[in-house]
Amino acid sequence: MPRLKLYWTLQIFGWLAWLANEALIYVNTFGWSIDWFIAADLNAAIAILITHNFRKIIKKYGWVELPINKVIPRILISVFVMSVIMALVNIPLDSYLLSEKEHANFWSLFFMLQYIFSFMKPLTIWTLFYYASHYFQRKSEIEVEKVKLESSIRETESKVLRAQMNPHFMFNALNSIRALILEEPEKAQKAVTQLSNILRSSLLADRRKTVSLSEELRTVEDYLALEKIRYEERLQIRKNIYPETLSCQVPPMLLQTLVENAIKHGVSKPVKGGFVSLETKMNGNKVMIIISNTGVLETTDSGGFGLENTAHRLELLFGVESKFKIYQASKDVVTAEITIPIPAQTVEDKENPFAKITQIVNLKV
Structure with a gap:
């Protein structure tokens, strides 16, 4: 009334x-x-x-x-x-x-x-x-x-946070592409396409609250491929992606930001480089996304990794059941865990090219 x-x-x-x-x-x-x-x-x-x-x-x-x-x-x-x-x-x-x-x-x-x-x-x-x-x-x-x-x-x-694009990454990616133009023009062309995809995702990020995990993984793949040009054998990429998780909704650019921080604070520092591991799995009616990398946690919370807003974003979009934590998993491995509740009617995307079982990949771009 x-x-x-x-x-x-x-x-x-x-x-x-x-x-x-x-x-x-x-x-x-x-x-x-x-x-x-x-x-x-x-x-x-x-x-x-x-x-x-x-x-x-x-x-x-x-x-x-x-x-x-x-x-x-x-x-x-x-x-x-x-x-x-x-x-x-x-x-x-x-x-x-x-x-x-x-x-x-x-x-x-x-x-x-x-x-x-x-x-x-x-x-x-x-x-x-x-x-x-x-x-x-x-x-x-x-x-x-x-x-x-x-x-x-x-x-x-x-x-x-979603629209943020690290200017250092852009500078390094363009330099890497420039180095390929004369020696490997086909790879340079592919790298330009990958950089374009990342920029498109970044520009669209503030227009959408969530994207499917499969779409976010495509952005991560493009990002890792460009970083692979720079780090070559110093960067190892491990993936364990389950098909049941691919239709899950996640905040846009979230995984890309986590992976970017993993490389920036972990892989780039050791002389021999390191690895970035990306794993997804189902835990009841929730999806768990686990990102691990070589490195030492600089602070006791996510602030040292520039991820102060991650937990807030997840809670705003998915409620209090969503979780985010980052911790020192072992002496030289840092792990970030994301837990996202999903509707029971989530449809599996088994035909997605990212529906892969555990693999260790050394990308050759």
Whole structure:
């Protein structure tokens, strides 16, 4: 129900219910009269009119946003003023309706205070209820805004990370291609195509939240092929890719970034080079992606590898069941593990060219 419609529903039925109760008390005490019905309707209309205008004042001057020490005096004064107005309407009515049955002085201080305090009870309840509803609404809005802000920040970080292309890699790849142009023009042509594929994936990364694992692996293959030109026999590539995982959705450029860091911080440092291992497997209804490389973990978390946003990206896209961790698997091997939950209806892509069983490859480009 829209909030304004809910407000009027509660406003009308709430006051009618309270005043019906008051009318019953009068009827039980003084007997039935059509005048009680008219008086009750009049009271309901006045109460709705007064509280609705009070609501306008609250909204106009932003009382809901004020600290409690400033709100309480305003509420007390407003409730008292509204009660006085209600009393000034009801005292003449009651003095007229009860003139033949009661001989009390309705305008005495005692009766006036009695009327005022009698109306202060429902008006205070109305005010507290109104403020409570606004408090919970504001609290809910703040939580939603907080979530949206966090999502926006994480999405911005994700876009930056997805679209990031290491300028050193570009420089080295172009130099490697230039060296091949005269000696091995066919390999140079193939390398240009591979670099073009990587650039295309990088440019499209910020337009898509996820891509299939098979598509991401194609980008990784192109990247490794270009790095192989540079490192030659110093770079060994190991793969253990299972067909069941290929349709799994992953953040674009995520694996490429991990592999890039594996080469940058691991393989490029030892004189003899090293290896990069890429493995995927099913673990129940989750896909595990494991990337290992020669090297020593520089920090206790992923920050040293420039992957501070990886866990945030995964959680944003796949929820808390997704996991990312990077650790020192052995003395000279660093391992990064990604766990991604997948829908039960994921279709296997068995005909994909990356559906291979364990292989150790020394690419010759």
